[in-house]
Amino acid sequence: MSQELIVEIATQTLYFTMILSAPILLTGLVLGVILSIVQSIIQIKEMTLTFIPKILATMLVLLITIPWMINKFIEYFNYLMNILVNLR
Numbered sequence: 001m002s003q004e005l006i007v008e009i010a011t012q013t014l015y016f017t018m019i020l021s022a023p024i025l026l027t028g029l030v031l032g033v034i035l036s037i038v039q040s041i042i043q044i045k046e047m048t049l050t051f052i053p054k055i056l057a058t059m060l061v062l063l064i065t066i067p068w069m070i071n072k073f074i075e076y077f078n079y080l081m082n083i084l085v086n087l088r
Helices: 003-042 047-087
Strands: none
Touching: 003 047
């Protein structure tokens, strides 16, 4: 196993990790910013007010994107298996 192959596997692992986590993280980020703006406009300083909408939105996005995530996991698994087969 060469050093280039290890770097390629690590790069692909980080790429797939970023791609899979992006929808959930971006949902939390965007909703957090929107809720913070709304809170500052109506001057509500309750910190726990943002948790329930963020959790619900994250769960909704997770439920919507699960089929896509499973396909990405299968794609990554096939990528790794092709590399292992070609090592011999």
